[in-house]
Amino acid sequence: MKDFLKNRKILIGITGSIAAYKVLEIIKLLKESGAEIFPVMTEKATYFVTPLSIEISCGNKVLIDMFQEPLSHIELAKKCDLFLIVPATANLINKYACGIADDLLTTTLLAFRGPVIIAPAMNWRMYKASQVQKSIDYLKNIGVEFVGPEEGCLACGEEGIGRLVGAEKIFEAVVSALTEKDLKGQHVLVTAGPTRGYIDAIRFITNRSSGKMGYALAKIAKRRGAKVTLISGPSNIEPPEVDKFFRVETTEEMLEKVMESIDSATILLMAAAPIDFEPEKFYNTKIDKNSINSISLKLCPDILKEVSKLKKKPFTVGFSAEAGLNTERAKRKLREKSLDMIVLNDIIQKNTGMQSDTNQIIMLYKKGNKFFEEKTELLPKEEIASLILSKIKELKVGK
Numbered sequence: 001m002k003d004f005l006k007n008r009k010i011l012i013g014i015t016g017s018i019a020a021y022k023v024l025e026i027i028k029l030l031k032e033s034g035a036e037i038f039p040v041m042t043e044k045a046t047y048f049v050t051p052l053s054i055e056i057s058c059g060n061k062v063l064i065d066m067f068q069e070p071l072s073h074i075e076l077a078k079k080c081d082l083f084l085i086v087p088a089t090a091n092l093i094n095k096y097a098c099g100i101a102d103d104l105l106t107t108t109l110l111a112f113r114g115p116v117i118i119a120p121a122m123n124w125r126m127y128k129a130s131q132v133q134k135s136i137d138y139l140k141n142i143g144v145e146f147v148g149p150e151e152g153c154l155a156c157g158e159e160g161i162g163r164l165v166g167a168e169k170i171f172e173a174v175v176s177a178l179t180e181k182d183l184k185g186q187h188v189l190v191t192a193g194p195t196r197g198y199i200d201a202i203r204f205i206t207n208r209s210s211g212k213m214g215y216a217l218a219k220i221a222k223r224r225g226a227k228v229t230l231i232s233g234p235s236n237i238e239p240p241e242v243d244k245f246f247r248v249e250t251t252e253e254m255l256e257k258v259m260e261s262i263d264s265a266t267i268l269l270m271a272a273a274p275i276d277f278e279p280e281k282f283y284n285t286k287i288d289k290n291s292i293n294s295i296s297l298k299l300c301p302d303i304l305k306e307v308s309k310l311k312k313k314p315f316t317v318g319f320s321a322e323a324g325l326n327t328e329r330a331k332r333k334l335r336e337k338s339l340d341m342i343v344l345n346d347i348i349q350k351n352t353g354m355q356s357d358t359n360q361i362i363m364l365y366k367k368g369n370k371f372f373e374e375k376t377e378l379l380p381k382e383e384i385a386s387l388i389l390s391k392i393k394e395l396k397v398g399k
């Protein structure tokens with residue numbers, strides 16, 4: 001269970017768009033993260049999604065009519081931490097920009113003084129209307145955050161910009177808006193996923209790394225205000241929104257990209273699992289299975305070793321996948337590769353390490369000549385990422 005929104009109160013405004021049913025998925029994500037949701041619907045929204053569904057999924061009474069509970073607009077505006085409008089119609093955006101307050105939603109919105117996030121959804125013709133664009137520009141100028149819309153197939157059958165963005169993106173915008181930006185000013189360089197060593201045009205050696213741990217680190221670092229560069233080997237999962245994203249295949253390519261980006265990085269998180277050895281010879285064709293008996297291997301470049309040779313290095317964290325939580329090998333790596341910290345995870349234990357959504361780690365670091373070890377509980381990888389980043393912050397800049 002991720003508790004990123006524990007004790008947070010979120011106002012959700014739902015307006016009359018065909019995409020209104022999608023709000024149910026967003027409510028689910030917000031609730032799973034511990035938020036309490038207070039829903040307000042426009043009268044037109046009730047044509048598209050039933051108040052009953054909204055009320056049941058939020059677990060709080062849905063308000064529509066301004067006179068249903070007089071002063072609810074002020075009470076809601078006072079007690080909530082964030083106002084999310086999803087989906088937002090052209091009508092709502094224009095009304096909010098003009099300060100119109102003619103129903104409960106717009107009145108509450110005008111009274112609300114905290115962060116506002118708007119996720120628009122409409123046909124591209126409406127979205128591109130100069131009135132809508134002018135309202136969006138004005139609202140952005142006064143600090144309102146917009147998520148989307150995106151390009152794609154619209155409900156009316158046309159293609160274009162106007163689709164509501166995915167639930168995960170809206171969820172991330174909410175969590176990010178409510179997260180302290182304690183890594184602002186840091187440039188975090190993260191490597192993630194496996195690498196490949198090609199045998200021939202279609203066959204390669206790799207490992208089971210999924211990229212989940214590195215992606216979680218990049219996502220949480222971004223959420224906490226850092227500039228993030230993510231260098232990823234092949235992974236099937238959707239990368240998080242970061243400042244720069246590079247996709248690589250081989251360990252050599254990963255090394256090259258790390259070296260290209262390292263100068264401006266203040267923190268390097270080597271969460272990737274580059275293969276240690278690769279075929280000595282590459283056949284630029286498909287090898288006939290009868291023509292080969294064995295494959296000779298050679299060592300790949302050791303990225304951390306190369307980084308350790310640099311004069312000016314960021315705060316460098318290595319990740320060590322070990323069979324069992326024996327810290328001796330990790331300590332040796334910490335010393336030999338002059339790391340600032342090493343994160344050790346067990347590849348044998350169930351629900352930890354490669355491919356798993358959860359992890360249990362030991363963080364190892366040195367203060368003076370003394371080694372320190374901190375073992376975490378078994379937690380979702382995003383929470384593990386949070387703990388790692390907090391520890392780095394503490395070691396790098398002090399508490």
Ligand SMILES: Cc1cc2nc3c(=O)[nH]c(=O)nc-3n(C[C@H](O)[C@H](O)[C@H](O)COP(=O)(O)O)c2cc1C
Pocket residue numbers: 014015016017018019042043044045088089090091092121122123126
């Ligand atoms: C079937 C249908 C779908 C609609 N979808 C949208 C939409 O996706 N976005 C939008 O801005 N307006 C859409 N509208 C128009 C709005 O419902 C209309 O502008 C309404 O006045 C919005 O009211 P509200 O902003 O108070 O909810 C749609 C209308 C209909 C009949």
